[in-house]
Amino acid sequence: MMLLSTRGLSKHFDGLQAVQDVDFDLPIGQVRALIGPNGAGKTTLVGMICGRIEPSEGRVFFDEVDITALPAHKRIMLGMAYTFQITSVFSRLPAAENVALAARRRLHGDKVDTAVKEALDQVGLLERMDQEAGDLSYGHQRLLEIAMGLVQKPRLLILDEPTQGLADSEITDFKNLIRELAGDTTILLIEHNMNVVMETADQVTVLNFGEVLAEGTPDEIHANAAVQAAYLGTG
Template sequence: MTAAPLLSMRGLSKHFDGLQAVRDVDLDLAPGEVRALIGPNGAGKTTLVGMICGRIAPSAGRVTFDGADITALPAHKRIGLGMAYTFQITSVFPALPVRENLALAARRRLKGAAVQEAVRHALTRVGLPPDSAEQAAGNLSYGHQRLLELAMGLVQAPRLLILDEPTQGLSDSEIDGFKALIGELKGATTILLIEHNMSVVMDVADRVTVLNGGAVLAEGTPAEIHENAAVQAAYLGTG
């Protein structure tokens, strides 16, 4: 018997002043699945994620999480249910040390000594050097700020981790480390990955959903998507 989806969307749509950014999207994420969301620039990926996270109110449709309708739930309450997400543009606290950025995220679920232990573990998992802990987050390279954001998501032990362009700015070795980390998380954490690096998508995703013009163009395994003629014409063939 197939497990019920952890995250489900039905008819999710968003328009801005007459512009239809997302159109009638149906999407189900199974527990422990790694789902990649791809598509050309302007396809509606970030708007869709904003509606999932509660940062953007949909014009139509609904979102359910673990069977509960969360369509009208504010973002901070979705975090409380076990969602965590990183942004396309980094959103660390630049004046605070790396350690305190992580501790702030960890304190949503932990107290006392457990916070610092979670901070150390998260730094190690994402591959940030130990001496970075005391640096101001704003002094990190862009790629390391992306890794810090990922660590801030992990330290919350989320049930659903949403990553928007997580490998942007990472070196080849850091991308390899990211792939290995997603492999470790797979099965225990449900992951929605918005990513332009097709090597990452093909290596880590269980399934891929392709958006084009705000609507779902195709869905399938990485191999199926790679061979899909409509996807090739709309997206892969352009890159």
């Protein structure tokens, strides 16, 4: 069963076609990587899926319900969580309070504290829970944002460049986290780090010039001549 689908999804800005006629299907429980060169339309496509960008044409379906007209906050209530390519934490608040703000969308009372500690522990930040978010390193702010997504127990977790700014050890921990979540949470991963893609994704969708160039397993994508020419820099 598909959790997320798009049909004919397109977006143009002043004549520039950023995304063109994208049909996309994401089954429940799958980890899907979305890759492509800079300017391929990945962020625009995800923005339309999340409700932050209005499509020029096409439809978005979540759990087989047409949500094209729903604003972003209502999509969150349906079970979408989206972490940004640029961190969006509240820098003057402690890490724990950042996560608590997200948790209170679905929880109350003591359950919030328990969920916050669990989410921070999942991303390796439990020991930094009282530290102001603005004092965290950039990589730790990215992990904090992931914790803010996880604490909502989303049905669909969308991660936009989550490993950007992470140290090698943190990337290893992130890959382990994705493996831990796989199956229970449907994940859409926008990622440039091909090692992360190859080691965590069940399926990969490649965008190029706003269109779907290829879809398949990581091995199939790595061996695809068109993908090699357009993105992987070989062939």
